[in-house]
Amino acid sequence: MADASAARAVARPRSGAQYAIAAAGYTADVASVGASLRTLRHAADGSTARDLVVPFDADELRPGYRGATLAPWPNRIVDGRYAFDGASFQLPLTEPARGQALHGLASWLDFAPRIVEAARVVLAAVVEPQAGYPFRVEVEVEYRLDADGLTQTVTGRNLGDDAAPWGTGPHPYLVAGEGRVDDWTLELPADSVLTVTPDRLSPVAVEPVEAHPEFDFRAARPIASTFIDHAFTGLRAGAGGAGGEASGASDAASHLVVLTAADGGGVEMSWGAACPWVQVHTADTPGAETTHRIGLAVEPMTCPPDAFNSGTDLVVLEPGAEHVAGWRIAAR
Template identity: 50%
Template sequence: MTGAEYGLRHGEYTAVIAARGAAVRELRHRGRDLVVPFPAGGPNPDHRGVVVAPWPNRIPDGKYTFGGVDYQVPVNEPGRQCALHGFTPELDWRLESRTESAVALSCAIEPTPGYPFALSITACYRLDGDGLHTTVTAANVGERTAPYGVCPHPYLLAGPAPLDEWSLEIPADSFLEVTPDRLLPVAVRPVEGHEYDFRAARVIGSTEIDHAFTDIVFDDDDDGDGDGDGDGQARVVVRDPGGTGVGMAWDRSCAWLQLYTGDTEPPLPTRPGLAVEPMSCPPDAFNTGTDLVRLEPGASHGASWCIFAA
């Protein structure tokens, strides 16, 4: 169930944020849906719009080693025997503050045998003339260094045409090859010459994607010195052949990007929208350590992104 909901409004944008999973249940521009919505008061299919933490994507068999200690978290994707999308999607987030155009929600991750770390996580949503801005901040309120990763999980909606007819642009030079059955990491491959090369906008067609991308191209940093450590942004843009579109921008806190064309089996609808998930670390980072945030006691980590009409 979605729990409490908070409606936001600014100019031509409106949004509805649900307490369960701090999910973006609706986002509209001039009355047009920018994300695939889901009904109020009911279940949330496909984790639509939730905040995912403390790990994005999958941990095979729910097993990982951190600091020389082996841990086991619950397997919640039995078909692939993986622990999927952390704990936060199933939590009811608390209201911290609210205005007409902004809301802040928080949740606590309490220590468990499989994740004996204590985190306080806040998601701040804000609408302005540029779209829906989100910042997620995690603070380690425990006494042990915690492994951590985060991502959003919206399904972008370019327009009324089928997803196959949308054009897509991905600012990434590499993708993560995965096993066909469990979608577990194999190796990072260049997109050059591959069906996943969307560096120049082109029609998606029948291409099926459920992969992470990296070597992402960010804008130059704001001070113009080219050192790459400023507030550079990367952007994915999806366009409908009818002329409408939607985009997502994110900052350098997320060096990975999961894209999913929503190819599912009944009763879920197939290819309802494009899941766009900027991630702070890749799948199975709890085991590989790749770009894993090691959150020291008292430290915090922030990540930001924005969804906008294009």
Template identity: 50%
Template sequence: MSPEFTLSAGGYTAVVTAHAAALRVLQFEGRDLVVPFPVGGPIPDFRGIIAAPWPNRIEDGKYIFDGVEHHTPVNEPERGTALHGLAFALDWTLKESDAASLTLSCTVGPTTGYPFVLELSASYVLDETGLHASVTARNAADVTAPYGVCPHPYLVAGSSPLDKWVLEFAADTFLEVTPDRLLPVSLAPVEGHEFDFRSPRAIGATEIDHAFTGITFDGGLARLSVRDPAGTGVGMSWDQSCPWLQIHTADKPAPIPSRIGLAVEPMTCPPDAFNSGTDLIRLAPGAEHTASWSIYAL
């Protein structure tokens, strides 16, 4: 079984697994802020993983980069896509840790469909204001590499059903997708749409598995809050390295438990960016890129 590491500070407790550098548990004063998953075994629904070197999907696992066609394995066969990168399948190595922080690292590639080499470092720090995380990628090869990243927590506002949670985040635009494969179609305004959460309102029966952009960054940070009518809540903030945000209401067919948390994924690029090139990071040899985010109790 892959090792895991427990952090605590300021009323917060976090458990991070070496496998996938995944956030398995995050609690404040004993209250879950993310949907946890059991010790050992596979990680369900990519909960808490670091999705790199691409977030979300690549259509057919195929892309062209600098004139060369690549084919990466399809791991979402029902939609025919390569989902959430490669780092989630790896055991990361502990670099340093103390009671309230740790740093894990791994090397991605070269491998089938991704003949590049990235050194990834994930940092988790707890203090009285919450969990602060970052991922740094360094291109360790001599050719430019395509890159994108996102975290994948499922936030928990409280004990009420997700339909009753009140969601707020400032994004003007969402990405319409194909209903069968969730691949990009076109951008559309949230104005007048059920995806408009620029003012706080209950999620209700709305089903979301879409990316948003046109995000407001106030003082360099974007913020999202989700609150339970019982009075608890959880917030997330992220920096301008992530101009995209995937939201998923975790809808599942019966008898699988459905809508048990809200996936909130600040992304450096949109779905299928390896094909569209939209906000795709071109990481030059020796260059680094860092994305940062925080999760905290409300």
């Protein structure tokens, strides 16, 4: 019995190998499966550390896409079908209830370490050619902590002989402080929203937020009971707040989303021009109180939903080419 207990004690956690990094009052845990951000906490001036993202346990099967790295596409491909370079492809429907191919192919890959330091970890995995995506693309993910918070940088490299469609983004659920999404205030500097069908969340049209005032958070206001699972664009550039310029940005200005709790504390996320889109989701799971609206998903994206079909902001990786995008999460 003792030997069996010892075997269980050293068993590999369900979320894969674990990497802990720390710097300047921040701590983070990264899990190798999906290069997932498992925890991010901050303690200011000796105070108790608080969560900046919804965490999950090392030996827990990661809940959905919480903290995962999304590649080689973020969000949905409608019906899992697309055409590229004169050929048609069918992907597995990983969101069967809606009949969509959701969030890429990297989220359950086991990423291997390349660099492991006290405040920085770099992991990599290869998306091998497969049904629906016959391209070989390496996904390299860096997490780095410093006084400005956590920076994540994703690099896609085409290792194959053919051009490959590419997109990426993260999937953190931000936590402003005490309470739930309904209790927090959101500032989202986006002029346009991508409307979607109510049943499958398939894209319909990009429209000004003035036409949909429930999604207009250009001036900070409470989220309250608003349901959001939409992509936004027309992002206004700003100074970047504490986050400054995120890696992969092509200019010094960053887009900035701020989530604030009732006590004035909060969390912000910033990124540069490499991500002209952001998906925001209020994490609605009616009937499941342990997960219902406990965090706000903020997902900077290099392209919108269904970009493999629309071609909007789609990155085409030529053989040997790479693409870099990054974002930063910081305490307020």
